[in-house]
Amino acid sequence: MPLTYLHTMVRVKDLEKSMAFYELLGLRETRRWDNEQGRFTLVFMAPPGQQETPLELTYNWDGDDALPDDSRHFGHLAYGVDDIYAACRHLMDNGVTINRPPRDGHMAFVRSPDNVSIELLQNGEALAPAEPWASMENTGHW
Numbered sequence: 001m002p003l004t005y006l007h008t009m010v011r012v013k014d015l016e017k018s019m020a021f022y023e024l025l026g027l028r029e030t031r032r033w034d035n036e037q038g039r040f041t042l043v044f045m046a047p048p049g050q051q052e053t054p055l056e057l058t059y060n061w062d063g064d065d066a067l068p069d070d071s072r073h074f075g076h077l078a079y080g081v082d083d084i085y086a087a088c089r090h091l092m093d094n095g096v097t098i099n100r101p102p103r104d105g106h107m108a109f110v111r112s113p114d115n116v117s118i119e120l121l122q123n124g125e126a127l128a129p130a131e132p133w134a135s136m137e138n139t140g141h142w
Helices: 015-024 084-095
Strands: 008-012 030-034 040-046 054-062 076-081 099-101 109-113 118-120
Touching: 008 040, 015 040, 015 054, 040 076, 076 084, 084 099, 084 118
Parallel strands: 008 054, 076 118
Antiparallel strands: 030 040, 040 054, 099 109, 109 118
8 A cells, every 4th residue: 555645744733833933844734624613733844846745834713721741752744954054053043952962974854843843954965963953961851
């Protein structure tokens, strides 16, 4: 049975704040569905040119008191980046905590405003270790 990846869904507590975070990562809104009867909004976001791999943000209009929780049962989202150091610097400069710095020039982890773990992986070969990343400690958990 062949499978085709459709999307990954995460529930969000603050739609605008979450969208701003994913935009920092480079995702753009590709479509939106406001469901009056179900009282929810679905926003699909994807990297430019990759609409076939969207992230679905589900926002319940009446709130969701369980959010944000640890989200460890979910696992993580993973995105490849062309320069892991530049990506992490961009996120840090915009107030995002780097939970697992790219000490190895290959992998980093951050968390969304809803506590979803995001893995960033260097496209191709790992970059040479560089400061401040090489000596930066983990912050929180990822």
